Amino acid sequence: MVxxxxxxxxxxxxxxxxxxxxxxxxxxxxxxxxxxxxxHGERERGTVMNSIAPVWDGNETWLILGGGGLMAAFPxxxxxxxxxxxxxxxxxxxGLIFRGVAFxxxxxxxxxxxxxxxxxxxxxTLAAFMQGVALGAILQGIxxxxxxYAGGWWDWLSLFSILTGLSLMAGYATLGASWIILKTEGExxxxxxxxxxxxxxxxxxxxxxxxxxxxxxHSQYAQRWFKWPSVLLSAxxxxxxxxxxVLFFRALKHRWERxxxxxxxxxxxxxYLGLGISVFPYLVPDSVTIADAASPAxxxxxxxxxxxxxxxxxxxxxxHAYWVFRGKVGTEGYH
Amino acid sequence: MTASAxxxxxxxxxxxMAFHIVFPAISxxxxxxxxxxxxxxxxxxxxxxxxxxxYWLKIFSVVFxxxxxxxxxxxxxxxxxxxxxxxxxxxxxxxxxAYEVLTAFFLEAGFLGIMxxxxxxxxxxxxxxxxxxxxxxxxxxxxxILAANxxxxxxxxxxxxxxxxxxxxxxxxxxxxxxxxxxxVHMVLAAYLSTALVVGGVAAWHLLxxxxxxxxxxxxxxxxxxxxxxxxxxxxxxxxxxxNTLEHQPAKIMAIEGHFESSTDGAPLVLFGLPDQDAGxxxxxxxxxxxxxxxxxxxxxxxxxxxxxxxRAEWPPVAIIFWTFRVMVALGVAxxxxxxxxxxxxARGSLYENRLLHRAALLLGPAGILxxxxxxxxxEVGRQPFTVYHVLRTVESASPLAMPAVAASLAAFAVVYxxxxxxxAFYILRLMSSPPHAGxxxxxxxxxxxxxxxxxxxxx
Numbered sequence: 001m002v003x004x005x006x007x008x009x010x011x012x013x014x015x016x017x018x019x020x021x022x023x024x025x026x027x028x029x030x031x032x033x034x035x036x037x038x039x040h041g042e043r044e045r046g047t048v049m050n051s052i053a054p055v056w057d058g059n060e061t062w063l064i065l066g067g068g069g070l071m072a073a074f075p076x077x078x079x080x081x082x083x084x085x086x087x088x089x090x091x092x093x094x095g096l097i098f099r100g101v102a103f104x105x106x107x108x109x110x111x112x113x114x115x116x117x118x119x120x121x122x123x124x125t126l127a128a129f130m131q132g133v134a135l136g137a138i139l140q141g142i143x144x145x146x147x148x149y150a151g152g153w154w155d156w157l158s159l160f161s162i163l164t165g166l167s168l169m170a171g172y173a174t175l176g177a178s179w180i181i182l183k184t185e186g187e188x189x190x191x192x193x194x195x196x197x198x199x200x201x202x203x204x205x206x207x208x209x210x211x212x213x214x215x216x217x218h219s220q221y222a223q224r225w226f227k228w229p230s231v232l233l234s235a236x237x238x239x240x241x242x243x244x245x246v247l248f249f250r251a252l253k254h255r256w257e258r259x260x261x262x263x264x265x266x267x268x269x270x271x272y273l274g275l276g277i278s279v280f281p282y283l284v285p286d287s288v289t290i291a292d293a294a295s296p297a298x299x300x301x302x303x304x305x306x307x308x309x310x311x312x313x314x315x316x317x318x319x320h321a322y323w324v325f326r327g328k329v330g331t332e333g334y335h
Numbered sequence: 336m337t338a339s340a341x342x343x344x345x346x347x348x349x350x351x352m353a354f355h356i357v358f359p360a361i362s363x364x365x366x367x368x369x370x371x372x373x374x375x376x377x378x379x380x381x382x383x384x385x386x387x388x389x390y391w392l393k394i395f396s397v398v399f400x401x402x403x404x405x406x407x408x409x410x411x412x413x414x415x416x417x418x419x420x421x422x423x424x425x426x427x428x429x430x431x432x433a434y435e436v437l438t439a440f441f442l443e444a445g446f447l448g449i450m451x452x453x454x455x456x457x458x459x460x461x462x463x464x465x466x467x468x469x470x471x472x473x474x475x476x477x478x479x480i481l482a483a484n485x486x487x488x489x490x491x492x493x494x495x496x497x498x499x500x501x502x503x504x505x506x507x508x509x510x511x512x513x514x515x516x517x518x519x520v521h522m523v524l525a526a527y528l529s530t531a532l533v534v535g536g537v538a539a540w541h542l543l544x545x546x547x548x549x550x551x552x553x554x555x556x557x558x559x560x561x562x563x564x565x566x567x568x569x570x571x572x573x574x575x576x577x578x579n580t581l582e583h584q585p586a587k588i589m590a591i592e593g594h595f596e597s598s599t600d601g602a603p604l605v606l607f608g609l610p611d612q613d614a615g616x617x618x619x620x621x622x623x624x625x626x627x628x629x630x631x632x633x634x635x636x637x638x639x640x641x642x643x644x645x646x647r648a649e650w651p652p653v654a655i656i657f658w659t660f661r662v663m664v665a666l667g668v669a670x671x672x673x674x675x676x677x678x679x680x681x682a683r684g685s686l687y688e689n690r691l692l693h694r695a696a697l698l699l700g701p702a703g704i705l706x707x708x709x710x711x712x713x714x715e716v717g718r719q720p721f722t723v724y725h726v727l728r729t730v731e732s733a734s735p736l737a738m739p740a741v742a743a744s745l746a747a748f749a750v751v752y753x754x755x756x757x758x759x760a761f762y763i764l765r766l767m768s769s770p771p772h773a774g775x776x777x778x779x780x781x782x783x784x785x786x787x788x789x790x791x792x793x794x795x
Contacts, residue, residue, distance in 0.1 A: 068429070069433060079414060105758055148418070295425060299429065
């Protein structure tokens with residue numbers, strides 16, 4: 001009845017990939033919510049909504065899998081992180097509820113449409129900001145005693161967590177704007193190019209600021225980044241970020257359609273990798289490792305059976321959905 | 336957490352759960368109802384069934400969506416308010432809930448796209464497979480979530496580690512724990528019955544408003560058959576579930592019955608009264624002597640133990656479950672009576688003309704849902720003061736959080752839930768307010784392009 005080390009790393013990888021799948025997939029539709037007030041009139045707003053309508057609910061299910069997987073595979077980490085992130089998590093959930101029902105409700109009412117459009121914007125923005133805040137709160141450190149969270153319910157709030165919150169918002173907005181570039185044409189697309197440039201600039205500033213602040217938070221982070229010889233590998237990450245950023249702005253300048261979205265995804269992947277370098281092998285930085293938090297092998301194995309059967313099916317139909325809805329969205333939706 | 340913070344955390348769970356459970360219950364019932372409607376359409380070829388199918392499909396998609404968003408909250412609440420429970424019971428509850436999530440969110444969502452958008456495109460047979468898959472998916476997620484819930488009521492197949500974690504020893508024993516089969520049957524029947532009453536209520540409303548179409552008649556007749564046939568089965572299943580509870584959680588039954596004191600020669604059935612937990616007696620009790628022994632032990636004179644045989648620290652809150660149980664039973668009896676009345680009206684050939692019957696059906700439209708909530712309170716509050724029965728106390732399960740945190744989040748949930756689900760209920764009622772008619776559309780117009788995304792376009 002002891003945890004199995006290899007199995008635990010498999011599960012850590014599954015949870016990490018589920019969270020990343022969530023970040024990139026819900027990221028662009030949250031980003032569109034953040035940018036929603038910049039789109040005017042029913043024609044534009046309808047187009048924007050319809051560009052993500054077929055896929056958003058599938059996107060959000062990865063959040064449930066990430067949370068559920070964490071609880072089942074690493075209950076101790078889940079039990080420490082959730083109370084520590086109490087306010088950001090609940091605010092995020094409430095934001096997601098509002099924006100989720102707004103998709104359906106805005107079509108059901110004439111009078112209330114402005115309200116639900118507002119809910120779509122506010123819910124998306126709140127959820128995005130709070131996800132970033134939660135990330136910052138984890139990085140800056142969580143007080144743990146024994147098997148419990150030992151801090152207060154405002155510990156998550158700091159300049160650093162606000163910085164990560166704003167940075168993630170900028171990142172999602174960049175994804176959203178590049179998605180619009182990919183999915184529309186004409187005037188709306190031209191505007192999206194301009195929005196993407198501004199949001200992209202904010203994102204680069206955010207990535208730089210968080211990258212500089214993180215090693216300063218705890219000496220352990222700095223050690224993991226600058227340790228010889230792995231520094232040879234970890235140093236490539238900021239270098240690649242720089243290359244991706246330069247390419248991103250070139251792509252915007254040359255009005256390429258697909259490259260901005262793909263390069264923003266690359267920036268997200270690199271930042272995520274950077275986070276991994278900072279915290280691995282900890283789930284709760286510097287107090288609970290993957291091995292500490294792992295549930296017994298029996299639990300992880302039991303769950304793995306269903307996961308290896310169902311996840312490929314899910315990936316297949318998700319991929320198919322994106323394939324079916326490739327190309328431009330008209331004002332009437334995909335036809 | 337302090338005692339009052341724990342009370343707020345429990346209130347928060349009860350509040351979010353009471354909202355949530357309505358949607359899956361109706362989803363389970365409607366998914367199966369849709370499968371029956373489509374099956375009848377395919378075999379009989381009658382258009383009325385197809386129109387009913389499309390009519391209820393629209394409502395199903397809204398109900399299902401609200402079930403997803405309210406369920407999202409539930410899956411995080413175990414960590415936010417009940418983190419010690421999540422740590423201790425996570426190795427067992429976690430995988431069961433993960434299976435529930437995988438089946439509920441992914442399988443159902445995948446086939447729902449075909450259900451909503453594929454009827455004219457994938458062909459009848461494949462479309463029917465999708466409908467059956469969604470119905471199967473709702474039942475599969477009920478299976479897993481009730482396995483988790485029943486395990487908390489009657490835990491089995493586990494060991495306790497040095498750090499206090501509950502570890503799985505036998506997954507078969509964990510899943511098929513002693514109360515699971517009874518709870519699963521009782522809950523699925525409740526979902527079917529609740530849905531039938533909603534369908535019957537909508538049909539009755541249209542009959543009362545002279546929208547006497549073949550579709551309305553068909554759904555009223557089907558709903559009344561369900562009430563007449565399933566209500567007696569449900570009462571029997573509930574009785575079996577009660578006997579199972581008597582065996583495994585006797586204190587819960589004692590509290591439901593209001594039996595503070597043991598009876599040596601036949602325990603009375605307390606019809607009504609005001610249970611006083613501190614004084615340990617029922618004030619103003621109206622009793623039928625010996626009947627409780629007859630119901631529970633099948634003998635008028637059988638002795639029956641009372642709460643005086645249980646340490647006070649293990650008493651559940653008696654007054655709450657004493658009353659929620661009676662509400663559930665009263666609603667069950669009313670539903671049974673509606674079923675009987677419909678049989679009489681049917682025999683007389685006045686099923687579609689008897690306005691008194693229609694009024695009763697309309698009035699009892701929400702009765703099933705209310706009975707589900709009342710029953711849920713009975714069984715969950717009856718589990719107190721434990722989260723995992725006789726293994727983990729509620730006071731040991733809570734997060735290390737201060738009262739203001741729990742109070743603030745409860746207030747936020749209340750505001751958001753009333754706004755969002757209030758609006759959702761309003762839109763559902765509006766869909767229901769127009770009668771099903773010939774040439775019914777399967778999606779509300781105008782509408783977003785939605786789960787269509789997961790329909791393989793090659794197929795459609």
